[in-house]
Amino acid sequence: MKLNSPLQVYKYLPQINCAECGDATCMAFAAHLIDRSKKLEDCPPLLKDEFKKKYLExxxxxxxxxxxxxxxxxxxxxxxxxxxxxxxxxxxxxNPTTFAYDVWDTMAEQELVDRINNIANFRKFYVGKFLKVDMVAVRCVSGDALKFASAVKKVSETTELPLVLCSFDPAVLRAALEVVKDKNPLIYAATEKNWGEVAELALNYKVPVVLSSSDLDKLRSLALTFQEMGIKELILDPGTYPQGKQLKETFERCIKLRRAGIKEGQKDIALPIMALPLSAWLVYNDAVTASYWETVLASVFIVRYADIMILHGLEPYAMLPQVHLRDTIYTDPRTPVKVAPGVNEIGSPTKDSPVIITTNFALTYYTVESDLSSNKINCYIAAVDTDGIGVEAAVAGGQLTAAKIKDTFQKAGFDFKEKTDHSTLILPGLAARLQGDVEDVTGLRVMIGPPDSGRIPGWMEKNWPPKPK
Amino acid sequence: MTKKIKLSELGSLLGGLDIEALEGVKIEGDVELDLGHMLNPQMAYALGHEAAQIAHHLINISRILGYPVDQMFSGTAAKPIRPSRLIESKFSVGRMEEWKTPIQEVTLGATSSDGGSRSSTVTLGGEHALPYYFDNPMPHRNYITMDVFDMPINMAKAVKSNYEDVINSPSEWAKKVVRDFGADMVTVHLISTDPNIKDTSPAEAAKTVEEVLQAVDVPIVIGGSGNPEKDPVVLEKAAEVAEGERCLLASASLNLDYARIAEAAKKYNHVVLSWTQLEINAQKELNRKLMKQCGVARENILMDPTTAALGYGLDYAYTNMERIRLAGLTGDAELNFPMSSGTTNAWGAREAWMVASPLKEDSDWGPREYRGPIWEIITGLTLSLAGNDLFMMMHPTAVQVLKEITQTLYGSKEAEPTNIDNWITAVI
Structure with missing residues (x-):
């Protein structure tokens, strides 16, 4: 964006502090526009005719x-x-890198449906949400427009996920667009050979389109030409080569495009970038090697600037690191990583329920919480204020101590005598060395839980309720 | 339409204006444009074509005359422009001029000509740009040092199966990682020295270091147990028996007697690993103390800004390293040192070792023997893109794949060119 301070934005706002946006002042709203946590449409006065010019500016x-x-x-x-x-x-x-996984038009129908469902149903719980994948890319392997259109129809009947239609043949793309024209699919791709006809499709069906060339001069030519024709919804595919010098050059093209777009403000190629980690499957035959290398390529381009990618392997050992790395790179570094310290109930705890200690590092807390609630363990969970540091590091660094643990229960007004009939707390396995201290400071019985909260259910079976002394 | 226009008249009118581009237009016969009459379709089409051509030329004239003719065509009914060929263009982008300060070069290991007994050395650092960027090629590739422990430890099953035959012998273990798994270096972790584990004496631990130095001829890293009281003494003794070998002493940190470790490095010619926990300012502080307070030379400092596993804080580790590297390249002389990553930490992630997800809502996690190595690979690869130079690793497959991708991006891996033009129709 061209503005970088709230003051610059403020000049364009109504400056009436009406608070309709939810902020007390227009200046506060301006700050939220700068950090992109609010939109112009959140300001009703700005949408009125009298402010139309400023709104557009x-x-x-x-x-x-x-x-x-x-x-x-x-x-x-x-x-x-x-x-x-x-x-x-x-x-x-x-906008985390969009993951599209492929299907193709020569698949048997049941095989196609199963594969789509695998893509659409993939989920991995992580810090209070599910990591999922986003799209289905349909490849025309047959070369037959009717066959492709019928596969695309089947895909669109099977899933709500958006589609990428893949063919270099405009007639094939047209046949598929006729089937799903109201679903705003992405078409792949216009090249220096077919661009005229593909541009017609993009115009007629008003769909976004990928421009493909591994020669950046030609890619820019395509981008300039399409924009001249009034087509703005464009994605650039600078060609993803799977190996050797060609791969190194692919990496360089992505960096060059993004640097030109963001640092140098070259508007005409400041467009989203597509990568094709799927190309790993062109050089490796066995599924494990190909899945590994595809995930390696995906990782390189998640970090360096791909906004959308097409992938093939659906092996869990490939998809899990893919979705986790995307989350890693796109997690907002401005978001606090702590949860509020305190003692929380999971399910409906009774006097027999365990009291489990963890830290207020968001990742740790949500992991423990989801392990407990997913396994329907009624209990209390105490988030000790460790400045948002995980258990092992907090024990080493002195942020998780017996005094801090005692303090957490006191501040929460949690009385073990009243809430439990066992007067016992459970320390994380990685905090075992605090056991003696905690017993001395709190006067409670202290048990050592497993080093990973995923093992609490098994641990409970063996150790809970505690045997009377 | 009250007035009839003859195309031929229009043509001659335009001809009178001497428009060069109109020369290609042929108007034959004396055709009246009269929309009130029935036209046969073919004739209508031909007429339309000629009229459109004339309109095209008229528009060009208007444009030449400066009339904003394109505005007439804005709005939904407008026919977009249809260029007949691609607009010619050149793409260009500048280099990062602000990356003026190179990263310090640090050499680990010493050959006999330099007072050591290694057959080769490893040089890290020297970058003038972010890793693998075209602005300036990396002078040295990434290197991998593989972990060896001085006693059997708990390991994920997928890791352990590679080391069962050597788990009781650090020297055999070291030989195996160099000979079979392509380790560039070996890290010997003296974890048995922890008073809470075996409390092995510094002298005895130093013997293990000597054995490893004799077993392999690559440069080595000497790691303590992580006990802040014991580590300085252990590393000091190990440094003494390894005098002149330019080992990496792991680690000096702000919560132990770093000066003692720095002193040992200076006295016996080793390199200090400056370790902080995901905090760029602490890293600056420790580096400053090592240089100013302890007098460690710049070429004897390597940094470990901490590695958190994929899914377990890698976002912090990644951004911390990227910020450190960018600060170094743009002139921060307290941060422009090569970096090392404890990539083995990836195995702490439950996704790397657990048999299955503890959450019923998750999709199937698949076989763990494939999840573990890739967790280590992706953790390392991500940090390599942030600027990390040296990787401390554990699983042979992870080592092999990380080498393949980092050396490809570095530019030393050749491969047969791949034709990707047919990816859409590929049967895979």
Whole structure:
């Protein structure tokens, strides 16, 4: 965005402090526009006719450096691109890399449906939410427009996920677009050979389109030409080669494109980038090696600037690191990593229920909480204020101590005599060395839990309720 | 339409204006454009074509005359522009001029000509840009040092199966990782010295170091147990028996007697690993203390800003390293040192070792023997992109794959060119 201080934004706002946006002042709202936590549409006065000029000016001044485009419709639609910085610590990255997994038109129908369901149903719980994948890319392997259209139809009947239609043949793309034209699919791809006809499709069906060339001069030519024709919903595919010098050059092309777009403000190629880690499968035959290498390629381009990628392998050992790394890179570094310290109930604890200690590091807390609630263990969980540091490091660094643990229960008004009939607390396995201290300071019985909260259910079977002394 | 226009008249009118581009237009016959009459479709099409061509030229004239003719065509009914060929263009982008300060070069290991007994050395650092960037090629590739422990320890099953035959012999273990798994270096972890474990004496621990130095001829890292009271004494003794070998002493940190470790490094010619916990300012402080207060030379400092596993804080580790590297390149002389990562920490992630997800809501996690190595690979790879130079690792497959990708991006891996043009139709 072209503005970088709330004061600059404030000049364009109504300056009446009406608080309709939820902020007390227009200046506070301006700060939220700068950090992109609020939108112009949150300010009702600005939407009135008298402010239309300022609204339009602000809209263009606040637009992200990399164009943001939308694929699909409805709740599964995905925003792609929209970044403002080259490094996440400078603000945050927006719109996590979209993951599209492929299907193809020569698959048997049941095989196709099963594969789509595997893609659509994938989920991995993590810090209070599920990590999922986003789209289905349909490849035309048959070369037959009718066959492709019928596969696309089946896919769109099976899933709500947005689609990428993949063929270099405009006739094939057209046949599929006829089937799913109201779903705003992404079409792949326009090249220097077929661009004229693909541009017609993008115009006629009003769908976003991928431009593909591993020659950046040609890629820019395509981008300039399409924009001249009035097509703005564009994604750049600079070619993903799986190995050797070609891979190194692929990496360089992504960095060059993004640097030109964000650092040098070259608007005409400040567009989302597509990577194709799937190309690993062109050089490796066995599924494990290919899945590993595909995940390696995906990781390189999650970190360095791909906004959308097409993948093939559905092995859990590939998808798990893929979704986790995407979350790693796109997590907002401005978000606090702590939860409020205190004693919380999981399920409906009774006097027989265990009292479990953990830290207020958000990741640790949510992991323990989900392990307990998923396994339907009624209990109390105490989040000790360790400044948001995990158990092992907090024990080593002195942020998790017997005094802090005692303090947590006192502040929460948690009386063991009243709430429990066992006067026992359970320390994390990684805090075992605090056992003696905690017993001395609290006067409670202290048990040592497992080193990983995922093992609490098994631990409970063996150790709970505590045997009377 | 009250007035009839003859195309031929229009043509001659335009001809009178001497428009060069109109020369290609042919208007034959004396056709009246009269929309009130029935036209046969073919004739209508031909007429439309000619009229459109003339309109096209008229628009060009208007444009030349400065009339904002394109505005007439804005709005939904407008026909977009259809260029007949791609707009010619060149792509160019500048280099990062602000990366003026190189990263310090640090050499580990010493050959006989330099007072050691290693057959080769490892040089880290020297970068003028972020890793693998085109601005300036990396002078040295990434290196991998593999973990060896001075006593049997708990390991994930997938790791343990590689070391069962050597788990009681640090020297055999060291030989195996160099000979079979392609380790560039060996890290010997003296964990048995922890008073809460075996409380092995510094002298006895130093013997293990000597054995490892004799077993392999690559540079080595000497690691303590992590006990802040014991480590300085243990590392000091180990440094003494390894005099002249330019080992990496792991680690000096702010919560132990770092000066004693620094002193040992200076006295016996070793390199200090400056370890802090995910905090860039603490890293600056410790580096400053090592240089200013302890007098450690710049070429004898390596940093470990802490590695957190994928899914367990890698976002902090990644951004911390990237910030440190960018600060170094842009001139912060307290941060422009090469970095080392305890990539083995990836195995702490439950996704790396647990048989299955403890959460019923999760999709199937699949076989863990494949999850573990890739957790280590992706943790390391992510940090390599942030600027990490040296990787401390454990699983042979992880080592092999991380070498393949980092050396590909570095530019030393050749491969047969791949034709990706047919990826859409590939049968895979």
């Amino acid at each position: 602000l809209e263009s001044l606040l637009a992200p450096e990399v164009r943001e485009i939308i694929v699909g419709r409805g709740e599964h639609a995905k925003k792609i691109g929209g970044d403002d910085v080259l490094y996440r610590h400078q603000l945050t990255f927006f």
